[in-house]
Structure formats: structure tokens, C-alpha cells
Amino acid sequence: xxxxxxxxxxxxxxxxxxxxxxxxxxxxxxxxxxxxxxxxxxxxxxxxxxxxxxxxxxxxxxxxxxxxxxxxxxxxxxxxxxxxxxxxxxxxxxxxxxxxxxxxxxxxxxxxxxxxxxxxxxxxxxxxxxxxxxxxxxxxxxxxxxxxxxxxxxxxxxxxxxxxxxxxxxxxxxxxxxxxxxxxxxxxxxxxxxxxxxxxxxxxxxxxxxxxxxxxxxxxxxxxxxxxxxxxxxxxxxxxxxxxxxxxxxxxxxxxxxxxxxxxxxxxxxxxxxxxxxxxxxxxxxxxxxxxxxxxxxxxxxxxxxxxxxxxxxxxxxxxxxxxxxxxxxxxxxxxxxxxxxxxxxxxxxxxxxxxxxxxxxxxxxxxxxxxxxxxxxxxxxxxxxxxxxxxxxxxxxxxxxxxxxxxxxxxxxxxxxxxxxxxxxxxxxxxxxxxxxxxxxxxxxxxxxxxxxxxxxxxxxxxxxxxxxxxxxxxxxxxxxxxxxxxxxxxxxxxxxxxxxxxxxxxxxxxxxxxxxxxxxxxxxxxxxxxxxxxxxxxxxxxxxxxxxxxxxxxxxxxxxxxxxxxxxxxxxxxxxxxxxxxxxxxxxxxxxxxxxxxxxxxxxxxxxxxxxxxxxxxxxxxxxxxxxxxxxxxxxxxxxxxxxxxxxxxxxxxxxxxxxxxxxxxxxxxxxxxxxxxxxxxxxxxxxxxxxxxxxxxxxxxxxxxxxxxxxxxxxxxxxxxxxxxxxxxxxxxxxxxxxxxxxxxxxxxx
Ligand code: ZN
Ligand code: ZN
Ligand code: FE
Numbered sequence: 171x172x173x174x175x176x177x178x179x180x181x182x183x184x185x186x187x188x189x190x191x192x193x194x195x196x197x198x199x200x201x202x203x204x205x206x207x208x209x210x211x212x213x214x215x216x217x218x219x220x221x222x223x224x225x226x227x228x229x230x231x232x233x234x235x236x237x238x239x240x241x242x243x244x245x246x247x248x249x250x251x252x253x254x255x256x257x258x259x260x261x262x263x264x265x266x267x268x269x270x271x272x273x274x275x276x277x278x279x280x281x282x283x284x285x286x287x288x289x290x291x292x293x294x295x296x297x298x299x300x301x302x303x304x305x306x307x308x309x310x311x312x313x314x315x316x317x318x319x320x321x322x323x324x325x326x327x328x329x330x331x332x333x334x335x336x337x338x339x340x341x342x343x344x345x346x347x348x349x350x351x352x353x354x355x356x357x358x359x360x361x362x363x364x365x366x367x368x369x370x371x372x373x374x375x376x377x378x379x380x381x382x383x384x385x386x387x388x389x390x391x392x393x394x395x396x397x398x399x400x401x402x403x404x405x406x407x408x409x410x411x412x413x414x415x416x417x418x419x420x421x422x423x424x425x426x427x428x429x430x431x432x433x434x435x436x437x438x439x440x441x442x443x444x445x446x447x448x449x450x451x452x453x454x455x456x457x458x459x460x461x462x463x464x465x466x467x468x469x470x471x472x473x474x475x476x477x478x479x480x481x482x483x484x485x486x487x488x489x490x491x492x493x494x495x496x497x498x499x500x501x502x503x504x505x506x507x508x509x510x511x512x513x514x515x516x517x518x519x520x521x522x523x524x525x526x527x528x529x530x531x532x533x534x535x536x537x538x539x540x541x542x543x544x545x546x547x548x549x550x551x552x553x554x555x556x557x558x559x560x561x562x563x564x565x566x567x568x569x570x571x572x573x574x575x576x577x578x579x580x581x582x583x584x585x586x587x588x589x590x591x592x593x594x595x596x597x598x599x600x601x602x603x604x605x606x607x608x609x610x611x612x613x614x615x616x617x618x619x620x621x622x623x624x625x626x627x628x629x630x631x632x633x634x635x636x637x638x639x640x641x642x643x644x645x646x647x648x649x650x651x652x653x654x655x656x657x658x659x660x661x662x663x664x665x666x667x668x669x670x671x672x673x674x675x676x677x678x679x680x681x682x683x684x685x686x687x688x689x690x691x692x693x694x695x696x697x698x699x700x701x702x703x704x705x706x707x708x709x710x711x712x713x714x715x716x717x718x719x720x721x722x723x724x725x726x727x728x729x730x731x732x733x734x735x736x737x738x739x740x741x742x743x744x745x746x747x748x749x750x751x752x753x754x755x756x757x758x759x760x761x762x763x764x765x766x767x768x769x770x771x772x773x774x775x776x777x778x779x780x781x782x783x784x785x786x787x788x789x790x791x792x793x794x795x796x797x798x799x800x801x802x803x804x805x806x807x808x809x810x811x812x813x814x815x816x817x818x819x820x821x822x823x824x825x826x827x828x829x830x831x832x833x834x835x836x837x838x839x840x841x842x843x844x845x846x847x848x849x850x851x852x853x854x855x856x857x858x859x860x861x862x863x864x865x866x867x868x869x870x871x872x873x874x875x876x877x878x879x880x881x882x883x884x885x886x887x888x889x890x891x892x893x894x895x896x897x898x899x900x901x902x903x904x905x906x907x908x909x910x911x912x913x914x915x916x917x918x919x920x921x922x923x
Contacts, residue, residue, distance in 0.1 A: 172220045173202075173247045176227070179210035179557060179583075180238035183268045183311045186297030187211060188255045189339040190232045198223040201250035206310045216250055233298055234271060234442060238557045255334060267303050267586070267613065268311050270386045270530070270549050272444040272474035274299035276337060281476055287326065292368075292477040293350045293524065296337045299442075303553065304387045304528050305343060308612055313342040317525040324349035343524075351524035353477070358516050360509030368477075371520040372484040379517040380404050382494050382508045385475060387530030387549045388501030389494035389508055391516065392418075396487045401460040404490060407515040409497070413786040414462035416446045416469040416532070418491040420482035428455045428488065429470060434540045443550030444474040445533035448871070457488065464781075466796040467871070469534060474549075477520075493531050498593040500602040503529045528609060529602065530589050536871055539878035542890040545869055547576070547897055552589025553610075554892055556657070558908075559583075566907050567607065567618035569631035570900035571647060571674070573787075574866075574893065575599070577606055578900035580908055581614040585657070587892055587901045594630040603630065622903040624650070626675035643907060647674030648685045649694045650902030651864030655889050657905035658898075662691045665887075666856045668849055670767035671865030671896075672787065673712070681705070683766025684815070686852050688859065691909035698852055700770060701814040702763035706751050715772035715790050716742045716782040717751065722773050723825075724755045726818045737825050738779030767845070767867045770817070777824045778837035791870050794838040798872040802839035805847040815848060842872050846880055853881070860885035864902075866895040 191204040200217040277294045280286045288294045305316040327346050330338040338344045355367035374381050378400045380393045393400040395417045419425040422440050430450045439447045451468040462468055473479045493501040502508055505521035534546035565581035575591040588606050592599045621642045623635035635642040648669035669685045676682035686698030704721040705711035711718050719739040723732050729752045754761050775781050775790030807819035827833050861881055892898040
């Protein structure tokens with residue numbers, strides 16, 4: 171007889187882990203107990219088959235569980251007479267926060283079975299599926315600390331909840347039609363309408379109306395995605411002109427008829443999380459052209475709650491399902507707020523009384539060469555916990571950047587990155603930012619000792635750090651992009667980093683964004699960058715790529731030449747406007763310099779005649795992407811002089827090409843090839859270093875696919891678990907700080923994934 175204490179960390183709560191341990195203990199005739207504690211799941215086990223039991227724990231893990239570490243200590247024999255599951259102890263430690271999961275097949279089968287007591291029950295769940303993070307007040311994850319505490323279990327539910335052999339043993343949100351939450355249908359003033367809520371919602375959707383529907387992390391706005399009238403009405407009411415809208419399909423079969431998916435995309439779309447995945451749209455379907463104008467890709471997902479499924483029982487067309495918010499503000503989680511703030515957008519509200527405690531947008535993912543590119547980390551993936559092997563003695567809060575805001579906390583034995591907060595700068599977004607900070611402090615029971623921020627002086631996040639009277643450290647934005655990737659992979663060696671981005675504040679006060687650096691966890695050296703160009707009119711140039719393109723033309727041609735130049739860019743201006751902007755350029759009036767690769771994409775989109783004025787960020791790149799032909803690999807010309815990547819030769823070639831037929835296909839493809847070759851130039855002179863990339867430009871599917879093909883067999887690192895854009899700036903800031911604490915012993919040590 172041997173006796174062991176086993177401590178497990180990782181995703182071990184809310185995934186049916188304790189019943190799993192119980193079952194394995196029974197199989198191997200072990201005695202003792204299993205308990206959720208502040209330090210993870212602790213098992214005390216005695217018996218003759220200890221080795222086989224431990225092996226089974228490792229090998230037969232429940233579907234969503236993940237063991238990050240397993241510590242096994244031999245201990246004194248106690249002589250337990252049975253194996254039991256003990257109640258959780260309070261407190262927080264290194265347990266990863268359990269994540270929300272889509273309806274599982276077993277629950278789906280039950281809700282479809284007319285003899286089951288949960289037949290057509292909109293809140294069915296089990297230890298394999300259902301809400302988690304979105305309903306937790308504070309860990310550890312137990313019903314009394316979730317929004318389900320308001321619902322008293324009936325005797326049948328309680329019997330399942332306490333039966334270790336049941337799939338719902340300690341399924342914290344367990345409920346049934348007798349004891350659980352109830353659906354309600356409201357009009358756009360928030361007044362309840364009598365009748366079957368689902369039937370009322372279906373009726374409205376069929377009539378082309380717009381409804382708000384409560385999902386896991388917030389409300390969606392939904393309408394018929396095949397109806398031009400409905401979709402354009404939604405756009406009109408939401409003031410959202412052309413930014414693509416996500417579409418929910420009833421089934422994989424229906425999705426097949428609208429999109430072209432490969433095996434990787436199909437498996438993530440239909441997997442346990444069911445995030446939004448960006449895939450190629452088929453031509454000639456009945457989907458409204460207003461869903462994703464001018465681009466050939468579509469954000470799609472499948473029903474992930476039982477309520478979604480019930481809706482699709484009666485609806486045979488795909489539905490727009492976009493986060494209910496005002497422009498880029500946080501997702502709304504309460505029905506009264508929908509009525510109050512979006513009452514003029516929706517015609518009705520399908521809601522219920524299980525409250526959402528932590529708002530969370532849907533995750534958005536793209537696959538490139540079989541690898542995940544995380545565009546927005548939310549439901550099912552956030553918060554993302556990276557374990558530390560040694561506990562921190564201090565806690566550190568990193569505040570991220572401004573757009574696609576997210577925060578990261580280093581406390582005790584964790585680095586935790588929050589989900590997508592949104593673009594800061596509105597009262598709602600800034601409020602959500604501060605609420606997320608509070609949630610993290612509560613979850614990890616800490617008051618941060620240091621605050622880490624971007625260098626940009628006017629970001630809400632920077633101001634928060636500076637005004638808080640604590641230690642605060644600024645980390646350069648593009649360096650943070652590289653560090654975020656290093657953090658995800660646990661790297662601390664010297665690397666060659668490419669940070670290609672929109673705009674971020676540089677150390678010289680210019681707007682950086684096309685940066686090549688040699689970096690480690692202590693600092694970086696900028697070894698290459700796009701030769702800075704003027705953003706004529708500052709922020710206005712970000713909306714109007716033609717202004718950036720024009721400044722590139724001024725770099726290459728005289729004013730007189732530009733005035734007679736035949737180019738889509740010059741054609742988008744009147745002569746006197748060109749003269750005026752030239753004056754601005756010459757005198758450097760409201761013409762901040764930028765080395766941003768994102769802005770270069772925009773400029774090329776103008777020079778190539780793709781688009782002159784943007785409606786949303788990244789639109790230029792997205793439109794160009796649909797013209798990329800992978801068989802065209804000839805780059806444009808550029809030179810590298812004293813660290814500066816000089817683009818005038820390319821600008822001239824594009825101007826000439828833009829007059830040809832088939833110009834768009836050639837320009838888009840050759841431009842992507844140029845970026846690739848630009849990177850190759852630096853890789854060749856630093857071939858001993860691992861390649862790291864980061865920044866919003868890498869959201870470009872065509873570029874990422876080509877990079878994986880070109881560099882993927884070597885030491886090439888691109889984030890897969892955390893966002894490749896500004897959504898992981900906080901992770902990079904935190905990773906830097908953990909390596910640069912005044913007392914190195916505070917730093918813990920890192921374990922890559
Ligand atoms: Zn289930
Ligand atoms: Zn019940
Ligand atoms: Fe950035």
C-alpha cells in the first residue's frame with residue numbers, strides 16, 4: 171500500500187474533473203479523496219494500483235481538461251475507507267479560470283429527446299458544456315459563487331448534482347424546466363410580451379425584423395442574413411456602413427452550401443468552443459450582399475447554446491449574429507440596457523434571468539496553413555492563463571494599449587490575459603476596462619504593486635497607470651508585440667522580431683509600425699523600419715488612405731509630376747486639394763511621420779485603386795486580400811539603406827502597373843510578396859535567430875499563409891493562443907516586467923506552452 175498526495179494545476183475545474191478522478195479511483199480501488207483548492211485539484215490516494223491510477227489520470231483526461239503540472243508527493247498512510255469528492259475550499263491560487271463551452275453532443279441528444287425531462291430545455295448543460303467564466307463571481311468555481319446561486323435545485327437536479335456517476339455531478343449551472351432560469355420575450359421598451367418567447371422571436375425573424383438575443387457572454391443582434399432589407403436596415407440603425415457582420419448557420423451542412431472550408435476550419439467551427447471563424451465565402455449564394463461588402467471572406471459560426479438551437483429548429487435561413495453594442499463599445503449583457511441603449515435598433519428582445527456576470531465577446535479566429543491566428547480572444551478562450559513555476563511575491567498589472575484593449579495580471583503563480591475589452595476612449599469602454607481590472611483583482615485576491623503601460627501619453631490605459639500613484643513602467647508598443655509572442659512560447663533568448671502594425675508610439679515620438687528588431691526580454695535594438703512617411707492630416711489620413719498614398723507620391727515625384735500623374739490616388743483628388751496637401755507635406759503641417767506597415771497597406775490600397783476612403787480599420791488590406799493570387803510571387807523593388815526600408819521604387823512600379831488591365835490582382839499579389847522578401851532580407855543576415863512576428867498586419871490571411879510556407883519549417887513563432895494584434899500588448903508588457911523586476915527572485919520562472 172502506497173499513499174500519495176497529488177496536486178494538479180491547469181484547466182481542472184468546471185470540466186468534470188473531480189468525477190473523472192472519482193471514477194478512476196473506483197476503477198483502481200483507490201481510497202482517499204479529491205478536492206478543489208486554492209492551489210489546484212488535490213488528490214489524496216492510497217491503494218495498490220497507485221501507478222496505474224496516476225497513469226489513467228494523465229491519459230484519460232476529460233475532453234476540456236488540461237493538466238499544466240502534476241506534483242506527486244509520497245505521504246504517510248492514513249487508512250481511508252472509501253474514496254470521496256470533498257467540497258471545495260475557498261481562496262484563489264493557480265487554478266485556471268474555467269472557460270465557457272458550447273452545447274455538447276450528449277446534452278444536444280437529450281434536448282432533442284421528447285421523453286427526456288430536459289426536452290427542448292434552453293439551459294441544458296453538463297460538466298462537459300455550458301457557461302463558466304461568464305457566470306463566475308469569484309473562484310473556485312462552485313455554484314454558490316456563480317449567478318446560478320439564485321436558483322434552488324429541485325430534488326431531481328440535486329440527485330444528479332451529488333451523484334458521482336452522473337454526467338452532471340457538480341455541473342455548477344445544472345437546472346431543469348422545474349428549477350432553472352426562464353426565457354422571456356420583451357418589446358424594444360423592455361416590456362414583457364405574453365406568449366412562447368421562442369415562437370415570438372422566430373416570428374419576428376421570419377418577418378425580417380431585428381432581435382437581440384442573450385448568448386453566453388452578452389447579447390447578439392440577429393436578423394435574416396439572406397434578406398437585403400433586413401441586413402441594410404440593421405446597418406442603417408446601427409450606423410455600421412460596411413464592416414463585415416458575422417453569420418450564424420443552423421448546421422455544418424448549411425454552412426457547406428455557403429462557404430468553402432478546409433478540414434482545419436471545419437473542425438474548429440464544429441469543435442467544443444464554436445468561435446467565429448473567418449472562411450472563404452462561396453459566390454452566388456442567397457446571402458445578402460450587405461453582409462460583407464467587397465470582401466470574399468465571411469465570419470461564420472454555429473449555434474453554441476441550447477437556445478440558439480431551439481431558434482434554428484424553426485428557422486431555415488442563416489442569421490446575422492453580431493455583438494449587441496454601439497460601434498466598438500463593449501458587448502451589452504442586460505436586457506434593460508438593450509432596451510435603453512439599443513431600443514431604436516431592435517424590434518424585440520429574447521432574454522432570460524440567468525445573469526451574465528462577466529461580459530465576453532465571441533472569439534474570432536482565422537486559420538492559416540492549419541495554424542490558428544487569434545483575431546479576437548473572447549468566449550471559450552478568455553481569460554487565458556499561463557502558469558508560472560515559482561510564485562510571484564508581487565502582483566503586476568499590465569494595462570495594454572488602446573484599440574482592442576485587454577489587460578494582463580501577473581499574480582501568485584499565473585500570468586492571466588483578459589478577453590477583448592474593445593476600443594478605449596468611450597465612457598462605456600473605459601468603464602468596462604476598469605471593471606475588468608476589478609474582476610481580476612477579485613479573482614486573484616490582489617492589489618497590484620506595479621502598473622505597466624504603453625508609451626502613448628494620452629491612452630486611457632496610460633493615464634490610468636500614471637494617475638494611480640504606484641510604480642509604473644512604460645513598454646514600447648512594438649517591442650511589446652514581440653514580447654507577447656515570446657511570452658506565449660516561453661522564450662527568453664535573443665530573437666529577430668517583426669512588428670508590423672497600425673500605429674503605435676515610438677521611442678522617438680514618431681508613429682512606428684513597420685519595425686524590425688533584435689530583442690530579448692531585457693531590451694531591443696531597432697535594426698530596420700519603413701522609411702517614415704507623412705500622414706497628411708494626421709488622424710484624417712488613417713480614414714483616407716489616399717492621403718498617405720499622396721505623400722508617398724510626393725516622396726517620389728515633383729508636385730508638377732504628381733498633378734499630371736495618371737493614378738487612382740491622384741484621380742481621387744481635385745488639383746487644388748493636391749496643391750494644398752503638398753503644401754502641408756512640404757511645410758510639415760499636421761503631417762506626423764509614421765513607419766507603419768498597416769498604413770503602407772492602406773496606401774497601396776489607394777495606389778492600386780482598391781479603396782480611397784475607409785469605413786473601418788484594416789479595410790484596405792482585407793479588400794486587397796481577395797485579389798491575391800498565390801501563383802504570383804514576384805516582389806516589387808525596394809532598397810534598405812542605413813536601417814531604412816525605402817519604398818520609392820515600389821511606389822513607381824505600382825503607379826505604372828495600376829494602368830494595366832488586371833492591375834489589382836498583380837498589385838495585391840506582388841505587394842504581399844514584397845513584404846515577404848523584405849522580411850527575408852533581415853532573416854538572411856540574422857539566420858541564427860528565431861523569427862518572431864506580432865502586430866495587426868499579420869491578421870492578413872494571405873500574408874500569414876505565405877509566411878508559414880516560407881518560414882514555417884524553421885524556428886518561426888507566431889501567436890496562436892493569444893491575439894496576434896493589440897489584444898496581447900498587455901501580455902507582452904507583463905512578460906517584460908516579470909523579467910526585469912529589481913529582485914530577480916520575484917520573477918518566478920517561466921514555462922512555455
Ligand atoms: Zn453537455
Ligand atoms: Zn431541476
Ligand atoms: Fe499594435
